[in-house]
Each structure stands twice: as structure tokens, then as C-alpha cells.
């Protein structure tokens with residue numbers, strides 16, 4: 001298997017001149033600048049194999065864009081070793097440009113005043129893609145992303161979702177092996193988001209394109225990325241599967257049982273607690289009644305509760321059940337808890 005990204009001890013520090021307050025302070029800052037160092041990325045070690053889809057997640061200022069800029073050869077690392085598609089990003093930037101595609105959700109690489117078709121044609125010359133290959137790629141991608149209805153429209157008149165589809169095609173015309181996406185679904189409605197995600201999944205399946213996505217939208221991660229990297233203050237806090245992090249920090253899960261209608265009367269006879277919820281005696285450890293609405297009973301349970309199948313058996317022995325489902329904690333909530341409570345740092349668990 002080919003390694004697409006190989007970083008070891010990758011770091012980037014910015015030196016920022018601090019401006020003193022007031023006019024005199026301003027003049028002094030010019031003559032005698034006070035410099036502060038910001039460690040934007042610290043000691044990042046990472047390996048990404050060809051064909052992986054990996055999400056880069058972190059709060060504002062965590063170092064995601066700086067990481068991507070180093071991976072694309074725009075920024076020179078302060079320390080560490082880095083290879084992307086087997087190349088040294090700064091030294092072999094031109095060759096690297098042929099292997100990577102980049103899409104920034106908040107910016108476009110298309111020409112505002114030109115119809116999308118002309119922008120795509122210009123990019124062919126920029127990347128020096130042979131005419132025939134360009135046509136083949138364009139035909140294929142425009143079908144996948146349904147560009148035909150707006151390919152002759154000037155870019156400035158496109159909706160955000162249409163422009164994003166155009167930008168994706170622009171980034172992929174030279175068939176890069178690696179695609180960086182920075183907030184690819186930002187500002188899009190649910191339908192447009194779903195369309196972009198579907199496209200990326202097909203692209204990855206068809207071409208084996210490696211995709212690295214930075215996003216604040218956890219649905220992007222859940223839909224697209226089996227692997228997730230969490231960074232904060234420039235440091236890697238977690239590198240692993242989305243499922244594993246949910247399992248570890250997800251907190252409580254919910255069992256939703258729909259009882260047979262005849263059981264509603266039985267439940268109605270039970271004593272109630274101060275929140276008005278039925279008091280079920282002999283509830284297993286770490287299991288709580290969360291809600292009762294008609295025949296729908298929700299039980300909340302934590303890590304110390306019996307396994308899910310035992311819980312269902314316990315409930316089934318007491319009530320006639322029509323249906324049982326489990327609700328997983330939203331990954332969005334899990335990540336928020338991790339940031340708020342510094343859970344990963346508290347565990348001192350800098351994952352591999």
C-alpha cells in the first residue's frame with residue numbers, strides 16, 4: 001500500500017510582533033519590536049495511506065489550515081520531516097501540484113466573470129492536462145456532479161452549492177491522487193451537502209482518491225471519514241476511528257422501546273417520581289428512565305450498565321415489546337464534551 005502523507009515531528013511556529021498601545025508605544029514597537037511566538041502546529045506525526053478518507057477536526061485556531069498549508073507546500077515547516085505522495089512539498093512543489101487537488105469552501109479557484117466552462121478550460125492549461133484526457137475527465141465529472149444546467153453561467157451568478165460543485169471539478173480535472181478539502185460543505189443546505197458527500201464517496205470508491213477533510217460539520221465526518229484526527233492548540237489529541245471515540249467518550253446511550261399498547265395501562269399504574277416519570281423497581285445498575293410517552297419508553301444507560309442485549313432481555317421479561325432501537329450519542333456532542341472537559345488531555349492520551 002502506498003503512503004500518501006508521511007509526517008514526523010512536523011511543527012510550525014509563527015513569530016508575531018506585538019504592538020504596544022498608544023502612539024508612543026506604536027513607535028517603540030517599530031524600533032524595538034516585542035516578538036511573540038505562536039506554536040500553530042506542534043510535533044505532528046501522521047501517516048495516511050492511499051485511498052483513506054480522513055477528517056481533521058479541531059476548534060478555531062487549532063492548527064488545521066496551517067497543517068494543510070504545509071502539506072500543500074505553501075508553508076515551510078519550522079521543524080520535522082514531511083513527504084506527500086513521496087515528494088518533499090516545498091522543494092518539489094511543482095511536481096506536488098500535479099498530485100494534489102485543493103478545495104477551500106470559503107474561496108474559489110474559479111474566475112468570477114467567466115462561465116464555469118471557460119474557467120475549467122483555463123485550468124487545463126494551468127495544469128497542462130492533455131486535451132483528450134481533460135475532455136474525458138470533464139465529461140465524467142460533469143455527469144457525476146450534474147454540471148450541465150449551469151456550466152455556461154458566469155461563476156459569480158452560481159449558487160454556493162453550484163459553485164462548490166464547480167470547484168470540485170476544477171480540483172479534480174488533473175486526476176490528483178490526493179484531495180484536500182477545507183470546509184467543503186460550509187454554508188450549504190442539506191440537499192447540497194448530501195450531494196457533495198455522495199460525490200466524494202463515489203470518487204473515493206472509483207478512483208481510490210485519498211481525501212483529507214477539515215471541517216466543523218460532524219456529519220461530514222460521520223458520513224465520509226472512518227478515521228478522524230482531533231487537534232487542539234497545534235497538538236494531535238486523537239487519531240483513530242469515529243466509532244472508537246464515541247465508544248470511549250460517548251457517555252450515555254438510549255434504548256427506545258415501543259411496548260404493546262396493552263402495556264400502557266400497566267405503566268400508568270406505576271408510582272411516579274418528582275419528574276413525573278414511572279419508577280421501575282429493580283432497574284439494572286446505571287440505567288435510568290428518561291421518558292415515557294404512550295407506549296414509547298426511553299431508557300438512558302451508561303458504561304456501567306449491563307450489555308445492550310441483556311437490557312433488552314430484562315425489559316422483555318417485564319413488558320411485551322413491539323420494537324426496540326438504540327440511539328447512539330451524536331458525534332457532535334461527543335466532540336463538544338471532549339473540548340469542553342479536555343477529556344483527551346485529562347487522560348494524557350496522545351493517541352498514535
Ligand SMILES: Nc1ncnc2c1ncn2[C@@H]1O[C@H](COP(=O)(O)OP(=O)(O)OP(=O)(O)O)[C@@H](O)[C@H]1O
Nearest residue numbers: 014016038040058059060061062063064065066067
Ligand atoms: N500567517 C500567520 N501568522 C501568524 N500566526 C498565524 C498565521 N497563520 C495562523 N496563525 C496562528 O496559528 C494558529 C493556528 O491557526 P490555523 O489557521 O492553522 O487554525 P485552524 O485550526 O485552521 O482554525 P480555523 O478553524 O479557525 O480555520 C492560530 O493561533 C493562528 O492565529
